[in-house]
Amino acid sequence: MKYEIILTVNGVAYPVEVDAHASLLHTVRDQVGLTGSKEGCDDSECGACMMLIDGRPVNSCSYLACQADGAEIITVEGLAPGDDLTPLQSAFLAEGGVQCGFCTPGMLISATALLAANPEPTPDEIRVGLSGNLCRCTGYDGIVRAVSKVARG
Amino acid sequence: MMGATYTTASSVEDAVAAMAAGARPVAGGTDLVVGARQGKKPLPQALVGIHKIPGLDGIGESDGGLVLGALVTHSALVSHPIVRGRFTGLADASAIVGSHATRANGTIGGNLMNASPAMDTGAPLLCMGATVELAGPGGRRTIGLDELWAGPGQLSASADELLVSVNIPAPSPGTGSAYVRLQYRRQMEIAVVGAAAVVTLGGGAVMDARIAITALAPTIHRVPDAEAALVGGPPDEARVDAAAAAAAAAARPIGDVRASVEYRRAMAVVMARRAIMTAVARASGQDMAIPASDSTYGS
CATH class of the missing domain: 3.10.20.30 (Beta-grasp domain)
Incomplete structure (x- = not known):
């Protein structure tokens, strides 16, 4: 039906x-x-x-x-209107948080939700917050750095 | 063939009527829909969405106890100050269910009614003496969690009964609780072995103890021998070891891809000891990190 x-x-x-x-x-x-x-x-x-x-x-x-x-x-x-980027998206690019890009949309959504709930997460809290998102390229460090950068403001 | 059907319930009565006509309820979908995607079991042909029923997502206090609506999510439980403060073992459990997305959508009602012997929230709630209110075509009834589970994925409730709320009685003064699981990773994990303890201290002695084991038998259950071993004196090493050994002795584990029978038995005593020691520490007023599973290694 x-x-x-x-x-x-x-x-x-x-x-x-x-x-x-x-x-x-x-x-x-x-x-x-x-x-x-x-x-x-x-x-x-x-x-x-x-x-x-x-x-x-x-x-x-x-x-x-x-x-x-x-x-x-x-x-x-x-996440951002038109071709604009959110600070988080810019940080992913600047910190090498994107390689093949397949995981990036989910990573950005998870990180956005994490920062909304906890605006200043520690690196450990970022890793826990993103642990439902798998990335096979970056080794995660660039992604964690990008989220940390935005969290520090 | 008419194909699969879906309706949205706007009241408990709506949901029960749909269930009586053969529909299965779905809220967060983190067991039912995920299980279907994993190929465990196909999605039911008839579904009723219960996620919009008003009034089922509240955490309320009642005479020092708690009333949890069926739609309360794990995220809501973990972030609730009273759950963290006085029903800490439940916060330990909800904090480690699945991923943050699982916790944002998965509900306490779904977790309990899925009847997995590995569910995280079951053991602490069982030790806390929680009861559940079920609504069916003939009215409502309240039963203990020990009466709800009949086997792995099996309930004593009938298919047209909807869990409406979970009632947790007030803990006695001097009570602490904890839930600990063996996990190979911190997130997106299911308990390999788990244990919960609720301990009441008075004058330095254990006045009351509830100990339950997870993923070690067809259903989560309390272990009276372990409780008796802990009660009646100070929670010293001998008493804690005896209680943990008794909890492990009650295990009837299966061997599967995640652990052998022997390994589950060996780890049962370790998890029981960690749960008891964490509950004792909390009962004595010590601040122990939530979730306990991530902070009890080496003890």
């Missing part, structure tokens, strides 16, 4: 039609057309699909699109 729902992504309401079992990730990528959020493991291990739902970090691969009906969803595309 198909359900008509409204996904509000980065402030824009998108009416979409989905199956009961459709994931939020696939719906945002395939129907809304925002492909910043990635499918890595597809079972909540890697964090590449992470979005904010009403401010909460969520692995969107394992979240039902139907459950996000009416919620405020933020993806990596919505």
Whole structure:
């Protein structure tokens, strides 16, 4: 059975039609057309699909699109308007926190959620806060430095 | 074939009616949906979203105890000052469930009703004497956690009963609690072996003790022999060792990809000792870091 729902992504309401079992990730990528959020493991291990739902970090691969009906969803595309970058995004670039880039959208969402909850995390708290996000290139140090840099202001 | 269906419940009654018609409830989705993605079990054909039911996400005080709505998340528990201060073993557990995304979405109701013998919140809540209120088509009933779990993934509750709240009685003065697990990494982990202890001290002696083991039997359960070994005198090394040994003796572990039977047995005594010692320290007024699992190595 198909359900008509409204996904509000980065402030824009998108009416979409989905199956009961459709994931939020696939719906945002395939129907809304925002492909910043990635499918890595597809079972909540890697964090590449992470979005904010009403401010909460969520692995969107394992979240039902139907459950996000009416919620405020933020993806990596919505962190800053247009081609602007948030201070966190700039710090990722400056500190070598990006290599292949596949994990970066999820890392940015996790780090954004972390800083919202804890504006001055220690390096250890940053590592714990990002431990649901896997990166196979950077060795994490550049990412932790980038988040530390923003946290210190 | 009509295909899978989904409805959103706006009240407990809505949810129970949908469940009576065969739907499975979903809140944070961190067990049900993740499990389906991992290929453990396909998603149910009929789902009812319970995440928007009003009034189920509160943490309230009642006569010194706590009432947790079914939709309270692990993040909410970890950041709640009363949970951290007086129900610390529960904060130890909620602090290490999954990742920060799991904790932001996963609920206490879902954790308990999933009935995993490895769930983190089960052992501390069991030791605290928590009861759960279940709503079904015939009305509501309250049962102890020890009556709720029937086996791995098995409940005594019927499929049309929804967990509405968890009630934790007030701890006696001089009580401290802790939950500790063996983990190979600090996050995105499931207990290899775990233990919880709730200890009440009076005049330097153990007046009351509750000890439960996790991931060591088909269900999380208390160990009366371990509790008896700890009570009745000062919490010295001999008493703590005897209690930890008794807790481990009650283990009936499985061997699987994460640990052998022998290793689980060997670590059961270590986890039980750490949980007891941390609970004793907290009962004596010492400030021990939350989660206890990350700070008890070497003890």
